[in-house]
Amino acid sequence: MWLTSSSIGRKFVMAVTGVCLVLFVTFHVLMNAVALIWPTAYNLVCEFLGANWYALIASAGLALLFIIHIIYACWLTIQNRRARGNDRYLVNSRPPQVEWSSKNMLVLGIVILAFLVVHLIQFWHKMQWQELMHHELAVLPQLNGAPVPPAFGTLFIQMAFQEVWTPIVYIIGFIALWFHMNHGFWSMLHSIGWDNGIWLNRLKTIGCWWTSIVVALFIAQAIVFTVRANQNYYTNDLALQEQYGEFWKEKSQAIVEDFRTSVQKVFANIDQTNPVAAQAAQADFLKENAPRYIEQANAVISSVEKQCPDLKVETLGELEQFKTFLEQNLQNIEQEK
Ligand code: HEM
Numbered sequence: 001m002w003l004t005s006s007s008i009g010r011k012f013v014m015a016v017t018g019v020c021l022v023l024f025v026t027f028h029v030l031m032n033a034v035a036l037i038w039p040t041a042y043n044l045v046c047e048f049l050g051a052n053w054y055a056l057i058a059s060a061g062l063a064l065l066f067i068i069h070i071i072y073a074c075w076l077t078i079q080n081r082r083a084r085g086n087d088r089y090l091v092n093s094r095p096p097q098v099e100w101s102s103k104n105m106l107v108l109g110i111v112i113l114a115f116l117v118v119h120l121i122q123f124w125h126k127m128q129w130q131e132l133m134h135h136e137l138a139v140l141p142q143l144n145g146a147p148v149p150p151a152f153g154t155l156f157i158q159m160a161f162q163e164v165w166t167p168i169v170y171i172i173g174f175i176a177l178w179f180h181m182n183h184g185f186w187s188m189l190h191s192i193g194w195d196n197g198i199w200l201n202r203l204k205t206i207g208c209w210w211t212s213i214v215v216a217l218f219i220a221q222a223i224v225f226t227v228r229a230n231q232n233y234y235t236n237d238l239a240l241q242e243q244y245g246e247f248w249k250e251k252s253q254a255i256v257e258d259f260r261t262s263v264q265k266v267f268a269n270i271d272q273t274n275p276v277a278a279q280a281a282q283a284d285f286l287k288e289n290a291p292r293y294i295e296q297a298n299a300v301i302s303s304v305e306k307q308c309p310d311l312k313v314e315t316l317g318e319l320e321q322f323k324t325f326l327e328q329n330l331q332n333i334e335q336e337k
Pocket of ligand 1: 025028032046049050058059062112116119123127128153156177221222225
């Protein structure tokens, strides 16, 4: 097929996937801008995307684009090295400043890939992946010893950017991205043989501006996120605390409600006319299930303490009483043994 068998076809695939990735990166920097301007709205967007079918399709499509772009990049590089010479582009009028990026496109791509691996471990794996796996509170990623649910994007920003090395790794990645994207535009225009006219220069200028604005925004974001993370802004801000608190309040209610429903189910099958049997069944149920509910309650309580300290009493509602009730009952059962 033309897209795989001819050199120009392969360059075409690189260009199309490259343009799609540029659009993704542009969308991404705009998403991050929401975190910068309006952090609570950013968390709503994270919740909306989550691991829903539309977000999963987009992520799979994106992964495919990256994979095709990388495979074709390696393929073209091998081909170019074999046929070294001056015919890497249909039209060849490379100014000296393009030379450096051109020679280093593969290395720049590898630096971006390395950045991406770190980045996906810091964000995607802690957010979409956790939601996809339906992980329990106890195994969610933790900030200051308390679990963070996947929709709290701002707390993952806190987690990532409170590390000293994060802004350094990111800024290296952004610089590589600037050279890579900028040369990508240049290369795409030349691969299709467009080598003269005012529009070539205009398009190159547009490409350079586009790249520079996107990368400058990423750098500005990384700086602001680092400053805010080091001031613990994402756990001190009252609007954010209220948003986290709302989530934990619902979670507390859900835990208590789940316990009530389970108890009702168990007791529906017990012969209530026999008090000894009923008491034994109650004790068995508590011995088996109370530790799990206590663990969940502890996770919520520690998250509320760490993530919304100013709202503690209001948010926890009946959860603390519920936990004490379970602990006392377990203690009584142990003593009666
Ligand atoms: C300040 C810089 C950046 C921040 C704060 C940031 C933040 C995030 C966050 C929060 C997610 C998680 C999305 C989720 O799984 O729910 C994410 C995903 C991702 N980011 Fe970034 N990002 C930054 C820069 C970049 C750059 C420069 C690139 C590419 C060169 C990039 C590529 C990706 C990719 C591929 C994903 C996975 C998207 C998916 O879920 O399918 N990010 N980023």
